[in-house]
Structures are given as C-alpha cells and as structure tokens.
Amino acid sequence: MRSTFFTKHAVAAALAALTAGAAQAEDVEVLHWWTSGGEAAALNVLKEDLESQGIGWTDMPVAGGGGEQAMTVLRARVTAGNAPTAVQGLGFDIIDWAKQGSLANLNDVAASEGWNDVIPAALQQFAKVGGEWVSAPVNVHSTNWVWANKAVLDDNDIEIPASWEDFVAALDKLKEAGVTPIAHGGQAWQEATVFDGVSMSVLGLDGYKSAFIDLNEDVLGGDAMKEAFDRMAVIRANVDDNFSGRDWNLATAMVINGEAGFQMMGDWAKGEFLNAGKVPGEDFVCFRFPGTSDQVTFNADQFMMFDQGGEVSAEQAALASAILSPSFQSAFNVVKGSVPARTDVSDEAFDACGKKGMADLAAAAASGNLVGSMAHGHANPAGIKNAIYDVVTAHFNGEYDSETAVMELVDAVSIAK
Numbered sequence: 001m002r003s004t005f006f007t008k009h010a011v012a013a014a015l016a017a018l019t020a021g022a023a024q025a026e027d028v029e030v031l032h033w034w035t036s037g038g039e040a041a042a043l044n045v046l047k048e049d050l051e052s053q054g055i056g057w058t059d060m061p062v063a064g065g066g067g068e069q070a071m072t073v074l075r076a077r078v079t080a081g082n083a084p085t086a087v088q089g090l091g092f093d094i095i096d097w098a099k100q101g102s103l104a105n106l107n108d109v110a111a112s113e114g115w116n117d118v119i120p121a122a123l124q125q126f127a128k129v130g131g132e133w134v135s136a137p138v139n140v141h142s143t144n145w146v147w148a149n150k151a152v153l154d155d156n157d158i159e160i161p162a163s164w165e166d167f168v169a170a171l172d173k174l175k176e177a178g179v180t181p182i183a184h185g186g187q188a189w190q191e192a193t194v195f196d197g198v199s200m201s202v203l204g205l206d207g208y209k210s211a212f213i214d215l216n217e218d219v220l221g222g223d224a225m226k227e228a229f230d231r232m233a234v235i236r237a238n239v240d241d242n243f244s245g246r247d248w249n250l251a252t253a254m255v256i257n258g259e260a261g262f263q264m265m266g267d268w269a270k271g272e273f274l275n276a277g278k279v280p281g282e283d284f285v286c287f288r289f290p291g292t293s294d295q296v297t298f299n300a301d302q303f304m305m306f307d308q309g310g311e312v313s314a315e316q317a318a319l320a321s322a323i324l325s326p327s328f329q330s331a332f333n334v335v336k337g338s339v340p341a342r343t344d345v346s347d348e349a350f351d352a353c354g355k356k357g358m359a360d361l362a363a364a365a366a367s368g369n370l371v372g373s374m375a376h377g378h379a380n381p382a383g384i385k386n387a388i389y390d391v392v393t394a395h396f397n398g399e400y401d402s403e404t405a406v407m408e409l410v411d412a413v414s415i416a417k
C-alpha cells in the first residue's frame with residue numbers, strides 16, 4: 001500500500017483548482033452494480049455531487065444484484081492492468097483487494113475528516129486493513145427485512161407477522177386468495193439473502209455467528225440449521241412458477257403492483273418502492289424478518305480507490321471526501337434505502353422505514369446484535385460465501401432435502417476453508 005500526501009488543505013486546494021478549471025479535471029471511472037431504477041436514482045445523487053465539484057464521471061455499470069458479475073469484471077480489468085478509479089465493494093472483498101496491494105491509501109483524507117470518530121466500528125473492520133484506510137463507506141444496508149404491499153395485507157386481514165407461525169398463516173391466506181404469497185427472484189445471491197434472515201430466526205445471533213463467521217461444523221450441520229432449511233422449503237412452496245432467474249427488482253415490482261404479498265430482501269428494495277412513488281405506511285410496509293426483530297445482518301457498500309500507479313489522485317480523494325460528507329450521506333441514503341455510514345447524521349430527512357433502519361442499527365450496535373451478512377460478503381471471504389450459496393440454492397431448487405443440505409453445507413465449507 002502506498003502512502004498519500006493529501007492533507008485536508010491539499011484536498012481543498014485540489015478541489016478549488018479543479019472547480020476553477022485551473023487544473024485539468026480527470027474523470028473518475030466508477031465500476032458499480034447499481035442498475036435498477038432505485039439504485040440509478042441514488043447513484044445520480046453521487047454523480048451530481050461530483051459534477052458540482054467539476055469532476056467528471058465515467059460510468060462502468062455491471063448489472064447483477066449482490067455484485068458477483070461486477071467482481072468478475074473487476075478481476076479482469078485489474079489483471080489487464082487497467083483498474084477503474086473507484087469500485088463499489090463489499091466486506092471481505094475489500095480486505096482481499098487491500099491485501100493484494102491494489103488499493104490506494106485514504107489515511108490522510110480519513111484523518112483530516114475524522115473518519116475514526118464517526119464511522120461505526122463494524123464498518124471500520126472492512127474499511128481499514130492493517131490500520132490503513134482503504135475504502136470509503138457509503139451506507140449501511142441490512143438483509144433481514146421483509147417488504148409487503150399494504151393493500152394486499154389489509155384486503156386479506158393480515159397483520160404484520162410477529163413470528164414464523166404468523167408468517168406461515170399469512171402466506172396460507174394469500175395463497176387461498178389467489179395472490180402470490182412471496183415475490184422471489186431465483187438467483188443464488190437472492191436465495192442466500194433470504195437465508196440470512198431465515199437462518200438468523202432459527203439459530204439466533206450466537207448460532208448465526210458460530211455457523212457463518214466461526215464456521216463451526218456442529219452448528220453448520222446441526223438440527224437448528226436443518227430447521228432453517230425446512231423453513232426455506234416453506235418459502236419455496238410460496239413463490240410463483242416463474243421465479244427462476246428473475247432479477248430482485250422485478251420481484252419487488254410484483255409487491256409494488258399487488259401481484260405478490262411479501263418480498264424478503266435487503267433495504268435496497270425500498271429504493272424501488274420510492275422510485276415508483278410509493279410511501280411507507282400507506283402503500284407498503286417494512287418489518288424485520290419474524291424472529292429477528294432485535295438483530296441486524298448488515299452489509300455496507302464502500303468505494304475502493306484502485307491504485308493508479310502513484311499516490312491517491314485528487315479526484316479519488318475528492319470522491320472519498322464527498323462520499324463521507326454528512327449532507328451527501330443523508331441525501332444519498334434517503335434515496336437508496338440504506339442508512340448513513342456515519343453515526344452523526346440526523347434521521348430527519350428519512351421516511352419511517354429509514355428512521356427504523358437507523359434506530360435498529362444503533363440499537364443492534366449497542367447491544368452486540370449487529371452481525372455481518374453472509375449473503376453479502378460480510379461474514380466470510382468469497383470462496384466460503386460461494387460454497388454456502390451453492391448449497392442453499394441447490395436445496396431451494398429441490399436438489400437436496402434439508403438433511404442432505406446440512407451435510408453438504410458442512411462439506412462445502414470445509415473444502416472451501
């Protein structure tokens with residue numbers, strides 16, 4: 001990792017020079033997977049922020065929720081010696097790139113802007129490697145959410161389910177009424193996202209940590225894990241026939257249109273509701289997956305600045321600084337569905353689900369109930385994550401019964417370790 005010469009004054013001077021046109025502003029090339037309607041609306045907030053500072057934007061979108069395809073493109077670009085300036089990254093992927101020496105050092109921007117004091121410790125674990133800042137956190141998402149169409153719930157006399165049993169009763173009512181109970185997109189990362197909440201609801205926080213962070217074989221192969229797979233089978237029985245391969249935002253659209261009752265998805269789904277002009281509490285409701293109301297399985301988007309063969313550039317430093325500014329953190333996350341990556345941003349501009357997301361995050365961080373999402377690369381490195389994906393997906397698609405799935409899970413994780 002290289003050190004940087006940018007101090008607060010140098011960043012300010014570089015920005016002033018760029019804005020005044022005294023220096024040739026370089027574009028930043030940004031590789032990301034924010035391609036749905038809601039995601040694109042949020043991305044625009046960032047583009048416009050940079051453009052207002054005289055920094056141009058070269059867009060490098062790689063569609064595919066969860067970012068697997070984006071990471072494949074990134075690997076090819078880095079191997080070809082042509083890394084993008086800034087790249088959306090998650091959890092352990094960031095640590096891997098830092099350890100490979102690919103990331104520019106953001107220590108000076110971080111120090112001059114006091115990131116240490118305002119970025120939650122749970123995020124710093126993935127933004128700092130060996131004590132050096134290597135990425136700029138944009139937000140905090142979490143995966144153990146359920147999104148529901150309010151009119152569909154009201155028409156069918158369904159209250160927000162507080163337990164798994166209530167949830168199953170609600171699914172039965174919807175099926176009876178001819179509404180698709182659960183909108184789902186059959187892609188491995190989406191099944192894993194559902195599994196985050198489902199497994200947490202059965203294993204509890206300690207069990208979830210033992211299974212996915214400590215990779216404890218007894219828990220991975222235990223009865224509670226089998227029960228989690230049984231619940232996944234119930235969910236599978238409540239999706240429509242065309243779920244296979246569907247993108248997550250099209251599943252969200254089914255809930256928005258009242259074609260389906262519920263979707264289990266991270267809070268980026270809220271961005272789709274907002275983008276469709278829907279209002280929480282009126283058109284849709286958000287709640288934590290039943291049995292996980294005190295817990296938060298988080299994933300934080302960050303921007304890694306790829307080393308361009310020298311010190312961190314003025315544009316990279318400006319991008320990092322813009323991302324962490326409190327006003328941007330509010331403006332962006334209001335649209336994205338996530339919550340700020342700083343602890344000192346007011347919840348005033350956020351809607352009811354956003355306020356709940358912020359309060360849940362703060363409470364979970366204080367009580368120790370905040371844990372990294374397995375599905376989104378915050379529990380273990382990509383090799384292990386992918387091994388878990390394979391088993392969860394194979395079970396969802398009927399290749400394994402629950403008993404076989406737990407055995408396969410133990411094997412797959414032990415091979416990937």
Ligand code: BGC
Binds near residue numbers: 033066301
């Ligand atoms: C990212 C979100 C994104 C979602 C779907 C997640 O991995 O953290 O920002 O909206 O994937 O694309």
